[in-house]
Amino acid sequence: MSEQPRPYRTAAVIPAAGRGVRLGPGAPKALRALNGTPMLIHAVRAMAASRHVSLVVVVAPPDGAPEVRNLLAEHALPERTDFVVVPGGETRQESVKRGLDALPDSISAVLVHDAARPLVPVDTVDSVVDAVREGAPAVVPALPLADTVKEVEPGAPGAPEPVLSTPVRARLRAVQTPQGFDRDTLVRAHEQVAVSGEGATDDAGMVEQLGAPVVVVPGHEEAFKVTRPLDLVLAEAVLARRRANDGF
Numbered sequence: 001m002s003e004q005p006r007p008y009r010t011a012a013v014i015p016a017a018g019r020g021v022r023l024g025p026g027a028p029k030a031l032r033a034l035n036g037t038p039m040l041i042h043a044v045r046a047m048a049a050s051r052h053v054s055l056v057v058v059v060a061p062p063d064g065a066p067e068v069r070n071l072l073a074e075h076a077l078p079e080r081t082d083f084v085v086v087p088g089g090e091t092r093q094e095s096v097k098r099g100l101d102a103l104p105d106s107i108s109a110v111l112v113h114d115a116a117r118p119l120v121p122v123d124t125v126d127s128v129v130d131a132v133r134e135g136a137p138a139v140v141p142a143l144p145l146a147d148t149v150k151e152v153e154p155g156a157p158g159a160p161e162p163v164l165s166t167p168v169r170a171r172l173r174a175v176q177t178p179q180g181f182d183r184d185t186l187v188r189a190h191e192q193v194a195v196s197g198e199g200a201t202d203d204a205g206m207v208e209q210l211g212a213p214v215v216v217v218p219g220h221e222e223a224f225k226v227t228r229p230l231d232l233v234l235a236e237a238v239l240a241r242r243r244a245n246d247g248f
């Protein structure tokens with residue numbers, strides 16, 4: 001007898017276990033506040049805002065799972081969405097893998113979304129989900145670049161670095177999250193693709209190494225990653241503009 005196809009259910013895995021070294025000293029980055037609310041809660045709400053997302057798996061700082069469970073209980077979140085919290089690993093890639101391991105069998109599509117991109121609009125989330133539902137095994141939101149990019153021979157910090165090439169800017173895209181995947185493809189990438197050093201910098205890159213197609217859909221300026229202190233200033237400004245537009 002042939003296996004029943006899975007009902008189409010989409011989960012979001014939110015890696016939130018990073019320290020936030022580039023942001024400077026303080027609590028783990030995902031737990032720092034934006035307009036009084038932890039960055040992670042903004043990211044969780046951004047995923048749960050999509051009508052497609054029925055489950056959100058939060059990958060917490062390694063010893064922070066109880067604190068994250070408390071945060072989820074304390075903040076208003078949509079009732080139609082289920083939430084699971086698991087502890088993260090040493091690298092982003094390990095943290096994503098732990099999130100994937102927590103998915104129930106019923107899930108057929110997965111979004112992987114940085115907690116550090118708390119302000120992604122729901123339309124961007126939905127356009128990624130739609131492209132996966134239409135059959136793309138891997139989908140990334142991305143924007144054209146404003147700067148010219150040079151490939152260099154990396155040297156000591158602060159030392160002049162020889163330029164090797166100038167890629168054609170019109171062919172480059174700055175990649176954001178959520179990245180969307182057919183679940184089996186992403187699991188296969190995490191099982192089969194060997195990545196050395198600090199791990200893969202994004203999940204779609206691992207799928208590329210499998211030889212599976214990855215497509216880009218338009219990203220959004222407000223899906224920027226909170227990485228350095230100036231990004232916090234921008235995030236607060238975006239939230240202030242949203243509050244003003246909402247009329248409170």
Ligand SMILES: Nc1ccn([C@@H]2O[C@H](COP(=O)(O)OP(=O)(O)OP(=O)(O)O)[C@@H](O)[C@H]2O)c(=O)n1
Pocket residue numbers: 014015016017018019020021022023029030059088089090091092093095096113114115116117225226227
């Ligand atoms: N071991 C890790 C490292 C990163 N992340 C998550 O991956 C996302 C993108 O990583 P990044 O912006 O680099 O966050 P940090 O690793 O916290 O930042 P930094 O490199 O400055 O320490 C973040 O939501 C971060 O919490 C994770 O879950 N587990």
Ligand SMILES: C[C@](O)(CO)[C@H](O)COP(=O)(O)O
Pocket residue numbers: 092114174175176177201202203225
């Ligand atoms: C996944 C990502 O956000 C895509 O741009 C990015 O690669 C994460 O990099 P980080 O160094 O872990 O912040």
